[in-house]
Amino acid sequence: MPNSSEHASSFAEARFAALLDAAVDAILVIDSNGQIETFNRAAERLFGYQSVEICGQNVSTLMPDKYSHAHDSYLQRYLTTGERRIIGIGREVSAMRRDGSVFPVELSVGEVATGEKRRFVGIIRDISERRASEQELRQQQERLEHVTRLGTLGEMAAGIAHEINQPLTAIATYAHAARRLLSSDRMDAVRLDDVLGKMATQAERAGQIIERIRDLARRQSPSQELCDLNAIMDETLKLAEVDARYHDAPIVVEMTPGLPHAWLNSVQIQQVVLNLLRNAIEAGGAGTKLKLRTYARSKEELVVEVEDNGPGVPESLRTEIFNPFFTTRTDGTGMGLSISRSIVASHGGRIEVDAAPTGGAVFRVTLPTALGEIDE
Amino acid sequence: MPAPQDENGFTILLLGQEAVSDPRICSALAGLPWPLQLVESESDLRIALRTAPAGCVVAHVEDPRAGLRLHADLRAISGDWLLIMLTPRTGIQAAVSALKFGAHDLIEMPIVERVLRERVASAMRSLENPQ
Amino acid sequence: MSETGGIVFVVDDDEAVRDSLSLLLESASLQSQCFASADEFAEHYQGGMSGCLLLDIRMPGKSGLELRDWLDQQGAQLPIIFITGHGDVPMAVDAMKRGAIDFIQKPFSDDELLQRVQQALESEAGDRADRAEADRVRANFETLTPREREVMQQVVAGRVNKVIALDMDISQRTVEIHRARVMHKMGVRSVADLVRLASFLDK
Incomplete structure (x- = not known):
């Protein structure tokens, strides 16, 4: 019965409209040309348009210019090739209100095929607030990283003090000796020149140590650059070896030459590896044997490993140790590994811990290479 | 006050107002297998030293120099007492001098109970088994 | 400064510290030898060396304290x-306790360091002379017959010949002969010297 089916259909439409209006998320329906057919209450509130004025317009009206031009072609491409850029996927995009202001939204699009007609339903969620809190979190994390870096520095201070003391001692001793020899007429100009040269060398040595520390302490922008992982490890070792020597913990270095480059924030990666080395010394005490290894697992993945012969990490704790505030030390903040994990994650990599063949722990940082992007 | 005596007569004398009123120091030393005698001031020390032939004087001293004066006093009375200094204020050179000039040991305050117990015990054992 | 003939052995992993120390020691007319590690010194070490050690505590490999313990096991007398x-x-x-x-x-x-080094060298030289004297005394003592040793002990204890003769049930004349041989073999002229030498035997 056409009558009853029409009735049923209009009843269904009304129920659908009511449902749409009750929804918290903004929902709109467009046809295959991108024209808006349905615009719910939440969408009206979100975009500042009335349903009646926006219906019939192209959906690109709701997008900032840079997307709006592309949208028609996306839609066309999907309809002809079936290639999905967004349909059924859901992603974060920018939207534009009636007043022209742009804001971040999460958009999920579904396709509704009723008979010949193809329609698309878009569900839009305002994520400005989430974005704001994410940004705050990021800032907080950066502050924490800074604090932790300074904390790591503090722990390394003893070793650094020792390291600077050596050239200072040499300088003072050369000077005392030279004066004594001069006063007893046992020092000629040639010899004095030699001693002064040695003193200058030692002063430069002290200056270099200070410069290295200053580099690390300087707060740098968290930008990533195309880097050679081994070069970053060389820099890291200059700092780590001071500390390692102080704790009599030799570092065996096994770096694979010619690794593919990667997008890395060198200061952050340095911090991760320094932190791992420090933890290993802390856990194993004086005499710990450390290994720092780099290699490429594949064309897409680089690996940095820090291995020690200390007590190792029990299997039950291998996930937990990366949690914030997890610490086995009384003076630890418990943030080191957690921050390391988030740094590595922000590089698109991962960090894990395993048992080393020697019974100690091996921390493995896996980072993506830049290979894929260069290929494109 | 009659001193408690063990069979060898070795005694631990804890000296100084601050030391005898510190419950952590007292409890650390009271747990050792030697009699412990508390001496509040240096003026009581001479009397206390007569009650036992030998042992350790564990003394709270303001700085190692004050401790050295005490060491000289001890030497004047008897050579069989070892001096262990507990001091809140010392630098490396002061500590080195104290040991060079005859203190048996020096422990920085605040003390760790286990450390104090071990060091006093090892001093007492060195008296009981010379060489 | 007195000449002790001792050598200052400098053990420090820092090349510049070693080099500057040897220059400072040279400025005070002291002989030195440098070593980059405890193991390097241990390899070089021979019993009977004279001098003192300037030893860095913290070094890669064997630490200064470990070297001290090792030297102790070797019976080394170097301060x-x-x-x-x-x-x-x-x-x-x-x-210090070790x-x-x-x-x-x-x-x-520099003054402090050189003064301490000088003291160390002098005390070592003194100990060395004492040890040499003790060795000589012991060697001489070994040449005494049991009877002569007995007489020597009595003499050192301050007894006169008559008492010794009674005690050992021998004639005074025999005591005198023993006594003369003891003095001769021990290389002394007076009882006082003999008493002094006897003190080395107790050590």
């Missing part, structure tokens, strides 16, 4: 002055 760039009170106390004669922090004053 040790520890030098450290980063010491604390417990470390200093530990080093028999160091001094503990100096880097950077150090």
Whole structure:
């Protein structure tokens, strides 16, 4: 019965409209040309348009210019090739209100095929607030990283003090000796020149140590650059070896030459590896044997490993140790590994811990290479 | 006050107002297998030293120099007492001098109970088994 | 400064510190030899060396304290002055209790260091002379017959010949002969010297 089916259909439409209006998320329906057919209450509130004025317009009206031009072609491409850029996927995009202001939204699009007609339903969620809190979190994390870096520095201070003391001692001793020899007429100009040269060398040595520390302490922008992982490890070792020597913990270095480059924030990666080395010394005490290894697992993945012969990490704790505030030390903040994990994650990599063949722990940082992007 | 005596007569004398009123120091030393005698001031020390032939004087001293004066006093009375200094204020050179000039040991305050117990015990054992 | 003939053995992993120390020691007319590690010195070590050690506590490989323990096992008599760039009170106390004669922090004053080194060399030279004397006395004592040793003990104990003769049930004349041989073999002229030598035998 056409009558009853029409009735049923209009009843269904009304129920659908009511449902749409009750929804918290903004929902709109467009046809295959991108024209808006349905615009719910939440969408009206979100975009500042009335349903009646926006219906019939192209959906690109709701997008900032840079997307709006592309949208028609996306839609066309999907309809002809079936290639999905967004349909059924859901992603974060920018939207534009009636007043022209742009804001971040999460958009999920579904396709509704009723008979010949193809329609698309878009569900839009305002994520400005989430974005704001994410940004705050990021800032907080950066502050924490800074604090932790300074904390790591503090722990390394003893070793650094020792390291600077050596050239200072040499300088003072050369000077005392030279004066004594001069006063007893046992020092000629040639010899004095030699001693002064040695003193200058030692002063430069002290200056270099200070410069290295200053580099690390300087707060740098968290930008990533195309880097050679081994070069970053060389820099890291200059700092780590001071500390390692102080704790009599030799570092065996096994770096694979010619690794593919990667997008890395060198200061952050340095911090991760320094932190791992420090933890290993802390856990194993004086005499710990450390290994720092780099290699490429594949064309897409680089690996940095820090291995020690200390007590190792029990299997039950291998996930937990990366949690914030997890610490086995009384003076630890418990943030080191957690921050390391988030740094590595922000590089698109991962960090894990395993048992080393020697019974100690091996921390493995896996980072993506830049290979894929260069290929494109 | 009659001193408690063990069979060898070795005694631990804890000296100084601050030391005898510190419950952590007292409890650390009271747990050792030697009699412990508390001496509040240096003026009581001479009397206390007569009650036992030998042992350790564990003394709270303001700085190692004050401790050295005490060491000289001890030497004047008897050579069989070892001096262990507990001091809140010392630098490396002061500590080195104290040991060079005859203190048996020096422990920085605040003390760790286990450390104090071990060091006093090892001093007492060195008296009981010379060489 | 007195000439002791001892050598200052400098053991420090820092090349510049070693080099500058040897120059400072040279400025005070002291002979020195440098070693980059405890193991290097241990390899070089021979019993009977004379002098003193300027020893860094913290070094890669064997630490200064470990070298001290090793030298102790070898029966070495070299006095040790520890030098450290980063010491604390417990470390200093530990080093002193384990028999160091001094503990100096880097950077150090030249006067202080040289004075301590000089003291160490003198005390070592004195000990060495005492040991040589003791060895000589012991060797001489070994040549005495049991009877002569008995007479020597009595003489050292302050007894006169008559008492000794009664005690040992021999004639005074025999005591006199024994006594003369003891003095001759021990290389002394007076009873006082004999008493002094006897004190070495107790050691």
